[in-house]
Amino acid sequence: MSHERRPETADPEQRLSPLELERFDACVMPYLDAAHNLARYLMRDAHEAEDAVQEAFLRAIRHFKGFRGMDGRAWLLSIVRNTCFTQLRRKRSGGEKEEFDEEIHSAEDETSGPESDFARSVATGSVRDGLSRLAVESREALVLREMEGLSYKEIAQVAGVPVGTVMSRLARGRKQLLAALRAGAKERA
Numbered sequence: 001m002s003h004e005r006r007p008e009t010a011d012p013e014q015r016l017s018p019l020e021l022e023r024f025d026a027c028v029m030p031y032l033d034a035a036h037n038l039a040r041y042l043m044r045d046a047h048e049a050e051d052a053v054q055e056a057f058l059r060a061i062r063h064f065k066g067f068r069g070m071d072g073r074a075w076l077l078s079i080v081r082n083t084c085f086t087q088l089r090r091k092r093s094g095g096e097k098e099e100f101d102e103e104i105h106s107a108e109d110e111t112s113g114p115e116s117d118f119a120r121s122v123a124t125g126s127v128r129d130g131l132s133r134l135a136v137e138s139r140e141a142l143v144l145r146e147m148e149g150l151s152y153k154e155i156a157q158v159a160g161v162p163v164g165t166v167m168s169r170l171a172r173g174r175k176q177l178l179a180a181l182r183a184g185a186k187e188r189a
Helices: 020-029 029-043 044-061 075-091 113-132 134-147 152-159 163-188
Strands: none
Touching: 020 029, 029 044, 029 075, 029 134, 044 075, 075 134, 075 152, 113 134, 113 163, 134 152, 134 163, 152 163
């Protein structure tokens, strides 16, 4: 007697019920912008960041049944972080090509005028350029803390490191960013 198993198109255990989908939308979807922001800074390429966020959301949906919290921000950002680092490792093993595109990473602001637009452009460009020069761990910590507003404890959870490590990465990253900003200002002068 042969028991052949039919290939399944999708594992019913992995599908979310309408109630779970609603909970996913409430707990995770509000952090889509934060996920994109973190991925953009870690990947340094808008298209690769979009791919990483898509992959992270697929992983989040696939593993949402195991999520027991109410605030999905740290949970989602840790998935995004891990996805980005996995993609960066793959990229490095095949020959790294890292390039920073200022236009992709520039944000528009509602208030405008020629002088304020120029000043904002110079400041934003300087900070983004400075961040792009930092080690990925420092850049990650600064983006999560200063741009996404995560607490030290939440950053530790996302990065999978002790709070003390987060504190030292932030301190080191801030010093490195300040030095990069000073160097950039001297280059422009």
